[in-house]
Amino acid sequence: MANNRGKKYDAIVIGAGHNGLTNAAFLAKAGLDVLVLEKNEYIGGATVSRELHEGWKYSNCSYVCSLFRPEIYQALDLGRHGLEVIPLQGSTTFMQNGDYFGSYHQPTVRRREIARHSKRDADAAIRFDADLMKWCRLIRGFLLRTPPNPASLKPRDAWEFAYLVKQFYGLSESQIYEFIRFFTMSIAEYLEEYFESDVILAHFSGGSIIGTGLGVYSPGTAYVLLHHAMGDVDGNIGSWGFSRGGMGAIAKSIAASFSSFGGEIRTAAEVRQIRVAGRRAVGVVLVSGEEIDASVVVSNLDAKRTFLGVMDPKDLPEDLLHRAENFKIRGSSGKVNIALDGLPNMTALPQGSPLTRGHMHFTDTLERLERGYDDWKDNRWSADPYVDALIPSQFDPTLAPPGKHMMSVFVQYCPYDVEGGWSDEKRDAFGATVIDQIAQYSPDFKSMILHTEVRTPLELENEVGLTEGNIFQGELTLDQLMFNRPFPGYAQYRGPVKNMYLCSSSTHPGGGVMGAPGANSAREILKDLRRLNTVPADFGDD
Amino acid sequence: MVEKDHFRQVLQHSPFHDRIEEHNLIKNWMSWNGYQTARVLDTLSAEYFAIRSGCSVMDLTPMEKYRITGPDSLAFLNRLVARDLSKLKPNRVTYVVWCNDDGKVLDDGTIFHLGDAGYRLCSQHHQLDWLLISSQGFDVEIAEETHEVAALAVQGPTSCAVLRAAGIDGLDQLKPFGIQYTQLLGFEVMVSRTGYTGDLGYEVWTEPRHAVDLWDAIFATKHRGLYDVRVIGLDALEMVRIEAGFIMPGDDFITAETAVRADHDRSPFELGVGWTVNLDKPYFTGKGALIKEKSSAIKRRLVKLVVEGNKPPVDSFLYDAMKGKRIGTIKSQTWSPILKANLAMADIDYINGKAPREIWAEIYYQKELTWHATWARTTVSEKPFWSHPRKSATPPGPY
Numbered sequence: 001m002a003n004n005r006g007k008k009y010d011a012i013v014i015g016a017g018h019n020g021l022t023n024a025a026f027l028a029k030a031g032l033d034v035l036v037l038e039k040n041e042y043i044g045g046a047t048v049s050r051e052l053h054e055g056w057k058y059s060n061c062s063y064v065c066s067l068f069r070p071e072i073y074q075a076l077d078l079g080r081h082g083l084e085v086i087p088l089q090g091s092t093t094f095m096q097n098g099d100y101f102g103s104y105h106q107p108t109v110r111r112r113e114i115a116r117h118s119k120r121d122a123d124a125a126i127r128f129d130a131d132l133m134k135w136c137r138l139i140r141g142f143l144l145r146t147p148p149n150p151a152s153l154k155p156r157d158a159w160e161f162a163y164l165v166k167q168f169y170g171l172s173e174s175q176i177y178e179f180i181r182f183f184t185m186s187i188a189e190y191l192e193e194y195f196e197s198d199v200i201l202a203h204f205s206g207g208s209i210i211g212t213g214l215g216v217y218s219p220g221t222a223y224v225l226l227h228h229a230m231g232d233v234d235g236n237i238g239s240w241g242f243s244r245g246g247m248g249a250i251a252k253s254i255a256a257s258f259s260s261f262g263g264e265i266r267t268a269a270e271v272r273q274i275r276v277a278g279r280r281a282v283g284v285v286l287v288s289g290e291e292i293d294a295s296v297v298v299s300n301l302d303a304k305r306t307f308l309g310v311m312d313p314k315d316l317p318e319d320l321l322h323r324a325e326n327f328k329i330r331g332s333s334g335k336v337n338i339a340l341d342g343l344p345n346m347t348a349l350p351q352g353s354p355l356t357r358g359h360m361h362f363t364d365t366l367e368r369l370e371r372g373y374d375d376w377k378d379n380r381w382s383a384d385p386y387v388d389a390l391i392p393s394q395f396d397p398t399l400a401p402p403g404k405h406m407m408s409v410f411v412q413y414c415p416y417d418v419e420g421g422w423s424d425e426k427r428d429a430f431g432a433t434v435i436d437q438i439a440q441y442s443p444d445f446k447s448m449i450l451h452t453e454v455r456t457p458l459e460l461e462n463e464v465g466l467t468e469g470n471i472f473q474g475e476l477t478l479d480q481l482m483f484n485r486p487f488p489g490y491a492q493y494r495g496p497v498k499n500m501y502l503c504s505s506s507t508h509p510g511g512g513v514m515g516a517p518g519a520n521s522a523r524e525i526l527k528d529l530r531r532l533n534t535v536p537a538d539f540g541d542d
Numbered sequence: 543m544v545e546k547d548h549f550r551q552v553l554q555h556s557p558f559h560d561r562i563e564e565h566n567l568i569k570n571w572m573s574w575n576g577y578q579t580a581r582v583l584d585t586l587s588a589e590y591f592a593i594r595s596g597c598s599v600m601d602l603t604p605m606e607k608y609r610i611t612g613p614d615s616l617a618f619l620n621r622l623v624a625r626d627l628s629k630l631k632p633n634r635v636t637y638v639v640w641c642n643d644d645g646k647v648l649d650d651g652t653i654f655h656l657g658d659a660g661y662r663l664c665s666q667h668h669q670l671d672w673l674l675i676s677s678q679g680f681d682v683e684i685a686e687e688t689h690e691v692a693a694l695a696v697q698g699p700t701s702c703a704v705l706r707a708a709g710i711d712g713l714d715q716l717k718p719f720g721i722q723y724t725q726l727l728g729f730e731v732m733v734s735r736t737g738y739t740g741d742l743g744y745e746v747w748t749e750p751r752h753a754v755d756l757w758d759a760i761f762a763t764k765h766r767g768l769y770d771v772r773v774i775g776l777d778a779l780e781m782v783r784i785e786a787g788f789i790m791p792g793d794d795f796i797t798a799e800t801a802v803r804a805d806h807d808r809s810p811f812e813l814g815v816g817w818t819v820n821l822d823k824p825y826f827t828g829k830g831a832l833i834k835e836k837s838s839a840i841k842r843r844l845v846k847l848v849v850e851g852n853k854p855p856v857d858s859f860l861y862d863a864m865k866g867k868r869i870g871t872i873k874s875q876t877w878s879p880i881l882k883a884n885l886a887m888a889d890i891d892y893i894n895g896k897a898p899r900e901i902w903a904e905i906y907y908q909k910e911l912t913w914h915a916t917w918a919r920t921t922v923s924e925k926p927f928w929s930h931p932r933k934s935a936t937p938p939g940p941y
Contacts, residue, residue: 099546100546102549104549106549106552108552108553108573108576109548109549109552111576112544112548112554112576113544113548113549115544116544116546116548119670119686120670120671120674121671122668122670123668123669123670123671123672124671126667126668126671126799126800127671127799130799130800130801130802133802134802137802137803170804171804172644172804172805174644175804350546350547352550353547353549354549542803
């Protein structure tokens with residue numbers, strides 16, 4: 001194979017997911033000559049939308065957007081590069097008794113709906129919202145910052161750590177206790193300190209298990225709720241949006257921004273290894289055998305894939321290999337994407353209900369959610385899964401032909417190592433479990449299905465490259481957050497060899513279509529290269 | 543019972559809604575506690591002067607109401623609020639604030655001693671969750687009754703005369719904060735001499751099914767040519783409550799339950815309602831923190847400020863001198879037509895437990911879309927800005 005010796009890039013970014021593209025765009029904006037390499041024939045990673053059934057566009061991995069940092073949106077001019085994020089409208093949990101709980105987007109109606117199930121819970125929701133906002137406000141301040149190294153005595157680290165401590169102690173004494181409890185509690189126990197109604201407990205706990213190999217009674221799940229609540233759409237913290245044209249529009253707009261700064265993207269260019277010479281990264285070699293030189297190599301692959309996949313173990317310190325092997329990155333989620341001949345009738349909802357335009361769930365008790373987790377622990381998909389179903393074609397005409405609809409169904413739990421291994425039959429049976437559950441609440445649902453795409457963690461791993469299909473590129477537990485993400489000593493985006501960096505969701509602040517890991521990493525790279533920083537600071541909540 | 547399709551009508555209607563809608567000429571509605579409530583119905587100044595010079599009527603139904611019954615009702619309420627309720631007699635009302643364990647104010651309101659029927663607590667914000675949390679260990683029943691009780695505030699110098707002409711007897715001897723029951727057109731009404739205007743006035747309570755008859759009886763006095771009676775909106779109420787020096791939780795301060803940022807919540811002392819705190823009574827929620835707070839110099843206060851000149855100090859920063867150090871902000875303010883002065887509620891940093899010697903407001907105002915900045919000296923008023931002997935005269939005069 002011919003070596004591409006004619007050209008040496010300032011930086012190569014491995015993986016054209018949204019974090020890789022964000023990282024590349026900020027480097028290119030600073031004037032660097034940047035190449036993004038993508039193994040697939042299309043860009044986006046898990047932030048992707050493709051026509052997988054004629055006339056229908058599926059966002060077949062990530063499906064909603066809230067965490068994406070507005071600072072990045074603004075700095076990369078994504079609005080002019082085609083991005084539009086439309087706020088979603090509420091969410092519903094359908095109940096086995098034929099009723100439902102609707103968390104309407106209209107606050108007065110939402111309050112009255114909570115009161116319809118429990119007057120007390122309607123008032124408790126005020127306390128709950130304020131308490132959650134306390135933790136949101138705190139954590140949001142850390143999203144666009146590099147985590148400090150708490151063990152370091154370097155002046156900058158000391159300063160960053162002081163900032164962290166100051167934020168922490170900006171709380172009152174009782175708030176500090178509550179905060180520590182919050183980070184270590186299960187979502188069920190946390191919510192039970194506020195609410196009494198079964199359906200409200202189940203509804204509010206859903207966000208805590210999405211993407212994690214943990215159940216509603218597992219310690220640490222309260223934080224996952226925060227991870228899903230800390231984003232915002234136009235300043236409305238906790239609200240979720242849908243990008244017009246599907247999630248792929250986010251990757252496309254970042255790619256367009258990147259290109260406008262002169263960046264280059266090569267698809268179908270899978271990296272086999274990061275080349276290291278003299279403890280420095282010097283470029284990559286592709287699966288095709290082609291070698292490309294670069295002064296800096298950035299991996300947007302997850303931590304396991306980076307250190308155990310595209311790096312030579314001989315280039316790595318022993319403790320790092322050990323940490324990478326033990327990194328918690330368990331697949332627990334599946335996805336079913338459905339082309340519909342029309343809008344299914346949800347029997348429980350009155351005619352004209354706005355709730356069809358929001359998230360739909362069908363598990364109405366904490367116990368059912370925990371049972372779903374039990375199945376996963378036994379290497380089975382949940383017989384009665386927690387699903388997050390959405391029909392975004394109701395407000396995005398680009399997703400399906402007029403009158404037809406596209407339904408995205410996220411499913412928790414689905415194991416990576418299913419009993420006896422995955423087969424096509426098992427995958428279809430998993431899809432049928434999900435469709436059967438929805439059909440119980442919508443008699444005409446099945447008859448409207450024109451096409452179905454079922455994705456288990458195995459497909460997510462094979463297609464996107466997420467190890468075990470973990471959507472966060474690593475569990476969001478305290479031992480893998482902040483300065484522990486992905487591992488202690490490697491939380492500042494720098495790799496074990498010089499000129500090698502990390503920018504994936506395996507790094508702080510973690511998974512979700514946030515862009516923050518990519519941006520934070522770019523800031524560190526530019527600092528090391530003594531280039532102008534192009535990465536914006538946090539807008540700040542105060 | 544709330545129907546499943548309640549989403550079709552966002553704001554709820556009170557039993558008086560159809561009548562109010564007839565009077566609401568400009569359809570300027572807003573939400574008060576989820577009820578469709580008029581902000582202004584005709585013109586603000588007419589509504590303001592109805593309160594101060596004639597008779598005003600306002601729908602009180604949206605006000606949050608709770609009924610507390612059971613053998614431990616008094617013990618529970620006395621544990622809940624900072625004021626000593628042990629001397630509250632049947633058919634009397636008192637103003638209270640209640641705090642969390644940190645001694646920070648959760649809300650304020652009034653407690654009505656309804657004799658054998660227990661107590662009614664009226665609050666500005668939703669309190670059911672807190673009441674139930676606080677009631678553990680007490681043998682009490684707590685029920686939210688906001689929508690089960692229709693109420694009108696009838697306020698102004700001719701309010702007593704209007705109610706008498708409407709057929710409500712026996713108001714002569716009803717003292718401020720007193721309650722009496724009477725029959726009107728064959729149904730029972732409860733009248734309390736209470737209000738949020740600082741003027742002579744009453745609140746009239748009945749079952750929702752009698753709401754329209756009550757309304758019509760009051761407005762009949764106008765149709766008969768006896769008195770002018772005018773429906774008022776929340777904007778006029780805002781003017782008179784500031785004149786009377788009443789605080790508004792949520793506007794003048796963040797309630798402790800909704801405060802997100804540390805040090806944004808406030809104690810009764812910091813709100814200038816320390817006079818309702820009785821540290822000598824048995825334990826109540828927040829007592830320990832309030833005793834501790836009282837032992838050191840107060841750090842800040844919500845104060846009543848008279849702002850010189852006529853430029854409205856909306857959201858103004860406050861300073862210890864003209865162009866001096868910033869010491870606080872205006873929380874709410876109004877032009878007082880009766881005093882011809884700008885009045886405001888302001889949150890101020892105290893120095894060594896005292897208000898700064900001088901307080902200046904930096905005011906931004908516009909004329910024909912051109913903005914100007916000016917400075918105005920302010921003066922702290924420890925008393926209500928405005929008060930009138932007719933407020934407490936018993937029997938009240940005819941006007």
